Amino acid sequence: MAAAGGTLGGVGYYAIQTAMNPCVEWNWGEAAFWGGVGTGLGALLGTGIYGGWWVGLQFGWWGPAVAGSGTVAAQQAATRGGAGPVCIGQAGVRHVVNLLRRAGEPIIRQQAYYRTSMGRAFIDIETQNFLIEVKNLANPSLSSSFREQAQKYLEISQQIGKPLQYYFTNRPPSESIIRFLRRLEILWFHIPIR
8 A cells, every 4th residue: 555655646746747847748757757766665664554645645745835836937937928937948958959969069968067156056058168058038138146147157167177158049138248248258149049
């Protein structure tokens, strides 16, 4: 019973996450993985109904609680025709990755994690030769968060010896962003998604 409850809870967790995230399509392999995780945890936590119930509760109901915290993202998704900020950002990254692959630039990893003196930073794409940040913004403007992020990325660029580049995949950057990037000697490109 514990294993069965865990299986249902694991698959339920995955189903809820897939339903709540418009960027993710259903994948039977991942559903089987989460079902297996739930089965294993259910069996480990004990026999009888309690173990299965606990795992089912943890995996099956934790998802909606987390998803409920994404209400703002859901509202943004509704205003953008169903595509939330994360989906829009991922679309820009996919676009740039495809262009880089066609150009023969070896991609080492995506969402490269680094620590800097100003805190952690995730760079969208690290290739063999560059660090690349992708901006798929409807109105790119120079904000304090943009400046802070660019400073972090520049620090990483200098530490590992790879030039930093910005790719704007929706609108071109504002004049203030262009001046800012020039001052830091950061190259930028406007390659809109067609």
